[in-house]
Amino acid sequence: MSTERVQEKRQLGHRARLALTPAQIRLLDGQAHAARTLWNCLHDWWMMLPRDKRCLAAADAAIRRARKEIDWLGVLPAQAAQAVLKSYFQAWRNCWEHRADAPNFKARLRTVMSVDIPQGRDLNITRVHRRWGMANIPKVGRVRFRWTKNLPVGKHANADDRVTGARLVKDALGWHIAFRVQTLEAEPQPHTGPEVGIDAGVNLPLALSDGNHQDHGRPPRLPDRTADRDKWLNPAEKTRLLGLERRATRRKQHHKRGEKTSRRLQRTYDQIKQLRAKATRRAVDWQHKTTTAIARQYGTVVIEALTITNMVKSARGTIEQPGKNVTQKSGLNRSISQEAWGRTVTMLTYKIARQGGTLHKVPAPGTSQRCSACGCTTPGSREDQATFVCKNPDCGWSGNADHNAARNVLHLYRTGRALVPAAGRAVVRRPRGVKPATAR
Ligand SMILES: [Zn+2]
Secondary structure, X not given: OXXXXXXXXXXXXXXXXXXXXXXXXXXXXXXXXXXXXXXXXXXXXXXHOOHHHOOHHHHHHHHHHHHHHOHHHHHOOHHXXXXXXXXXXXXXXXXXXXXXXXXXXXXXXXXXXXXXXXXXXXXXXXXXXXXXXXXXXXXXXXXXXXXXXXXXXXXXXXXXOEEEEEEEEEEOOEEEEEEEEEEEEEOOOOOOOOEEEEEOOOOOOEEEOOOOOEOOOOOOOOOOOOOOOOOOOOHHHXXXXXHHHHHHHHHHHOOOOOOXXXXXHHHHXXXXXXXXXXXXXXXXXXXHHHHHHHHHHOOEEXXXXXXXXXXXXXXXXXXXXXXOOHHHHXXXXXXXXXXXXXXXXXXXXXXXXXXXXXXXXXXXXXXXXXXXXXOOOOOOOEOOXXXXXXXXXXXXXXXXXXXHHHHHHHHHHHOOXXXXXXXXXXXXXXXXXXXXXXXX
């Protein structure tokens, strides 16, 4: 027992694209609408009830009765209806514990379509081909999904390693299945790799203190603002996006207030959403590959403690004190948002912990203004967005501004200025007013 390493339970998610026939898509759409309507009915019923009568058992009984009496609610499998009830209660719990606002009605067009399959054994997953797997979806039948990762199914599954459930989610690119996977893994050996500081730059997406910059080869900011729509799209796709946006604007001019959105306008909106979803998927792919490489190579990773929402908000200013240069800054903000620093941090947190490394955060102020060679902060050292030239006559160091900041970040850690260690579980503390994933 002494030589054996400690085993740890891990919960992982894996998302795969579903290949559905038009009839299956209609069935799933119907289930998702029923799930959303069930939520709305539940909310309505809950708000009408006197406070002392509100309890889980009463809600459960009401749902059972409704499923019998309202026939269109019957398209939703019983387990999925129970999952709606569970997430509704979780939403209230999040509200009572001050993590989110009170749950509300779900609008038809603004809600992400999703159906839950809470039990893994209903799925009956098999691999049928190198690239395809099959799973059972209640009331839809057997469907194919892209097999891109080995799941613990069939003879590989046991009490410790198994698929515990799934959620079907629809985005602009169609229906996807997100598996909940539980595995038992040996706790990793401490990672003995080198230390590195990382700066989330504007010119370099991830600048590393050892000069091993992680670039995705996409232009950071384009001088032409119209072309700076989305760097993850290629020129032809960007032109198409611009054209679609113009078409949407034109059609919207003929759209009167309170009138139903025309099918043509809705179709244009869908096409815009598809292009945006494609860009997001490419960005996430790059982030996954990059963060995995970093977590494998380095034992200690140091990052800035940045709060993106504050940075993006601050440019806009308040009504009393409107921000200066809002247009220029919002261009910068778009670059920051597009790099999705928060998502990078989340990925780094769990990937580094899995490799046995540690992640540290240091306070951000001044890292981009200070010289990493002499430690002086001199005015005018940032010649432009990209270059840093130290104005200290004895030093005169010059280099990439993001690289300079990354070296400062590592220096702060080495001199013991790190904040609370961020390794291990990712603790997400949401500001008030942001709903958690379960309430959406
Ligand atoms: Zn200097």
